Amino acid sequence: MDAAEIKKLDKAHIMHSWAVNATLDPTVISDVDGVYLIDGNGRKILDFSSQLLCVNVGHKNQKIIKAIQEQAEKVCYVYPGFSYESRVKLGQTLAGVTPGDLEKFFFTLGGAEANDNAIKIARAYTRKHKILARYRSYHGATFGAITLTGDPRRPPVEPGIPGVIHVLDPYCYRCPFGSTYPECGIQCVEHIAEVIQYEIADTVAAVIIEPVTGSNGIIIPPDGYLKRLREICDENNILLIADEVMSGFGRTGQWFAIQNWDVVPDLITMAKGLTSSYIPLGAVAMCREVSSTLDEEMLYCGLTYNAHPLSCAAAKATIEVYREEKLIENARVMGSILKAELERLKEKHACVGDARAIGLFSCLELVKNKRTKEPLSPYNAMGKAAENSTEISKHLMARGLFTFVRWMFLFIAPPLSISEDQLREGLSIIDEVLDYADTLTEK
Numbered sequence: 207m208d209a210a211e212i213k214k215l216d217k218a219h220i221m222h223s224w225a226v227n228a229t230l231d232p233t234v235i236s237d238v239d240g241v242y243l244i245d246g247n248g249r250k251i252l253d254f255s256s257q258l259l260c261v262n263v264g265h266k267n268q269k270i271i272k273a274i275q276e277q278a279e280k281v282c283y284v285y286p287g288f289s290y291e292s293r294v295k296l297g298q299t300l301a302g303v304t305p306g307d308l309e310k311f312f313f314t315l316g317g318a319e320a321n322d323n324a325i326k327i328a329r330a331y332t333r334k335h336k337i338l339a340r341y342r343s344y345h346g347a348t349f350g351a352i353t354l355t356g357d358p359r360r361p362p363v364e365p366g367i368p369g370v371i372h373v374l375d376p377y378c379y380r381c382p383f384g385s386t387y388p389e390c391g392i393q394c395v396e397h398i399a400e401v402i403q404y405e406i407a408d409t410v411a412a413v414i415i416e417p418v419t420g421s422n423g424i425i426i427p428p429d430g431y432l433k434r435l436r437e438i439c440d441e442n443n444i445l446l447i448a449d450e451v452m453s454g455f456g457r458t459g460q461w462f463a464i465q466n467w468d469v470v471p472d473l474i475t476m477a478k479g480l481t482s483s484y485i486p487l488g489a490v491a492m493c494r495e496v497s498s499t500l501d502e503e504m505l506y507c508g509l510t511y512n513a514h515p516l517s518c519a520a521a522k523a524t525i526e527v528y529r530e531e532k533l534i535e536n537a538r539v540m541g542s543i544l545k546a547e548l549e550r551l552k553e554k555h556a557c558v559g560d561a562r563a564i565g566l567f568s569c570l571e572l573v574k575n576k577r578t579k580e581p582l583s584p585y586n587a588m589g590k591a592a593e594n595s596t597e598i599s600k601h602l603m604a605r606g607l608f609t610f611v612r613w614m615f616l617f618i619a620p621p622l623s624i625s626e627d628q629l630r631e632g633l634s635i636i637d638e639v640l641d642y643a644d645t646l647t648e649k
């Protein structure tokens with residue numbers, strides 16, 4: 207099929223997510239290779255966001271493809287109540303990379319379902335019901351997960367589920383308390399302790415956080431934040447849930463982002479990098495205390511595709527690829543080059559207010575004015591209000607680079623397999639486009 211035919215059928219039959227479909231003109235992708243996408247006209251595009259920050263190992267990894275093919279030849283499906291080899295092998299392999307004693311898993315199809323099930327598990331274990339989540343967060347689009355979400359994707363679909371309370375973020379660039387680290391004493395985490403007091407600890411089941419916030423602008427917590435949050439949870443018998451759907455699987459230079467601060471949560475939710483998105487799979491990892499308690503009770507969680515044999519085979523192969531190809535080490539090495547280069551871009555360009563990076567998880571925060579920090583596109587902008595970010599995306603695509611420019615954030619999160627030359631190639635395109643973005647700033 208040629209690109210024009212695909213576009214025609216797309217218009218007729220496909221509803222794309224998070225889009226005003228009538229205004230959408232989606233690029234046709236005809237092939238993929240490593241860190242590149244090939245469009246419908248055969249043009250090579252550098253994938254600087256691993257698609258939806260999920261194809262962590264890069265495109266067309268032969269080991270994962272072969273694992274899926276071989277599993278498909280053997281057994282495609284057995285129901286969740288049966289035991290099956292690819293399931294247990296994945297459980298064993300995954301327990302080898304999760305921190306602490308998080309060694310038992312409930313498998314889902316994606317990240318939102320993992321978060322929904324984590325809520326159920328936390329409520330069942332603690333016999334409490336409230337969940338604290340942060341405002342600058344995204345946890346998925348199912349009703350539970352979108353209620354956890356604090357960002358502007360939530361209000362249009364409210365009311366969601368009861369019992370979710372939002373708290374402020376460790377967003378040092380725009381500190382919600384007007385303070386500066388470290389003199390602030392990490393007020394943002396003490397604020398969570400205060401909210402727990404008001405809500406009464408006996409009603410709060412869990413706090414869910416993205417250890418490094420993803421789609422709300424790569425918010426990296428200051429040192430001490432996560433350790434103190436762990437203490438606050440322990441003091442109040444509240445579970446700590448780390449949503450590692452985006453930050454997990456090497457993205458930050460560790461298997462899981464929370465490991466950068468040596469903190470072990472009670473539950474981890476994951477998806478995306480678990481299979482590098484070659485096939486859908488998510489999971490809730492549970493610590494031994496939670497799983498052993500729930501082992502004695504009916505587990506009120508269920509999915510037809512729970513621990514799907516094909517997905518489990520793909521995930522085991524993916525974890526082996528991270529190890530064999532030393533991708534997490536590469537994320538650290540490339541990440542330090544990236545961090546230095548983003549600092550350079552921040553110094554050079556009037557439009558770059560802040561640069562945040564950890565491993566290959568990074569963004570530039572674009573502003574109209576470095577002093578006032580007025581965003582180049584407002585947080586929550588859509589349509590016409592988002593035209594600055596839309597234009598920047600178009601300029602990047604025109605030069606052969608795909609990444610997300612959403613609200614005031616320009617994300618840089620290429621596959622962990624990227625080479626230094628490829629990284630520098632993409633950064634020089636961004637540098638050029640930032641010259642254009644500088645013309646949008648206040649003189």
Ligand SMILES: Cc1ncc(COP(=O)(O)O)c(C=O)c1O
Nearest residue numbers: 316317318344345346451452477
């Ligand atoms: C941190 C986080 N949690 C959950 C989700 C939802 O995952 P899914 O889209 O697989 O449901 C996402 C998706 O981007 C995410 O970034």
